[in-house]
Amino acid sequence: MEPTKNLKLPLSNDSKNEDKQQRVSTMTRKGVYSALSYMVSSVLLVMFNKAALSSYNFPFANVITLTQMVCGFIILYVMKSVKIISFTSDESQSSSNNRVLFVSFRTLAETFPLAITYLLFMVVTMEAVRGINIPMYTTLRRTSVAFTMVMEYFLSGKTHSSFVIGSVGIILAGAFVAGARDMSFDAYAYTVVFIENMCKAVYLASVSHIGKSTGLNIFGLVWCNVVICGPILFLWSLLRGDLQTTLNFPYLFHPGFQVVMLLSCVLTFFMNYIVVLNTTINSALTQAICGNLKDVFTSGFGWLLFGGLPYDLFNVIGQSLGFLGSCLYAYFKLQGM
Secondary structure: OOOOOOOOOOOOOOOOOHHHHHOOOOOOHHHHHHHHHHHHHHHHHHHHHHHHHHHOOOOOHHHHHHHHHHHHHHHHHHHHHOOOOOOEOOHHHHHHOOOOOOOOHHHHHHHHHHHHHHHHHHHHHHHHHHHOOHHHHHHHHOOHHHHHHHHHHHHHOOOOOHHHHHHHHHHHHHHHHHHOOOOOOOHHHHHHHHHHHHHHHHHHHHHHHHHHHHOEOHHHHHHHHHHHHHHHHHHHHHHHOHHHHHOOOOOOOOHHHHHHHHHHHHHHHHHHHHHHHHHHHOOHHHHHHHHHHHHHHHHHHHHHHHOOOOOOHHHHHHHHHHHHHHHHHHHHHHOOO
16 A cells, blocks of 8 residues: 555655755755745744743743644654655555554664754754744854854765845844843853754754655654654753643643644644754755745744834844845746846
């Protein structure tokens, strides 16, 4: 039986030639749609996470991350059990897989480094969102493009044109200008964001490579991340006493908080899918640039909803440079430059 024959969701990169990774390619229509989908869902996800952590003052970012993983596990388990999706590019590979985990222990071992990077990225992201106002958070995150370019070069030897490098330079300049006069400077929060950027760069640069070496498609990679990271995060939260304390959280059964958490979990599942899709269809750097482009809108909505950053000319100039650099990058990719 081939349960994925009629599957509508795209599962993997359509490119056939390995040497395409060494050349600059034109972004396809599917690539544009996946990039736009990522940007819209990412803006909404940051808003809901910030609402849970700040508006409702929920104290445990790791518990939110654990809830998101449990939600993803349930969705994937049900979809795989009823044969709506598969976890491998060739479903026949799953004939010898563990019937409980759907993938072999060897496959889990091969994806373990990627999953640990994913766990660090998720936990650090939640901590970063809590510790810094959204406009400055999105500004500092723009430095992730530099980390991503470095990781792409060392992991796959991928290089970029002078046009792309120039547009990334403009983005970095905008980030430094915007943060130059942040009067709410917090060394711990800034460090957390930079750690997040490094984890994100390693994760994005490794996704395509791990997928090819294991034969897993997008759903399979997300499944392994959840299966490996979920128990680790559960034990960590249990030992710290976070789960017990969560039961006494005053807003735990408040309808507004529950809606925020539900939407956060659903969007996280979709984000896990769309990040891998966008990275495999386009590139790790394109995924990072999309993150920078959507950060402009995240900054605006975050400032309106949560505040935290007074008006400053340097910040406006920096945000504008970041937006300009992201637009130039998108133009160069669409033109195949």
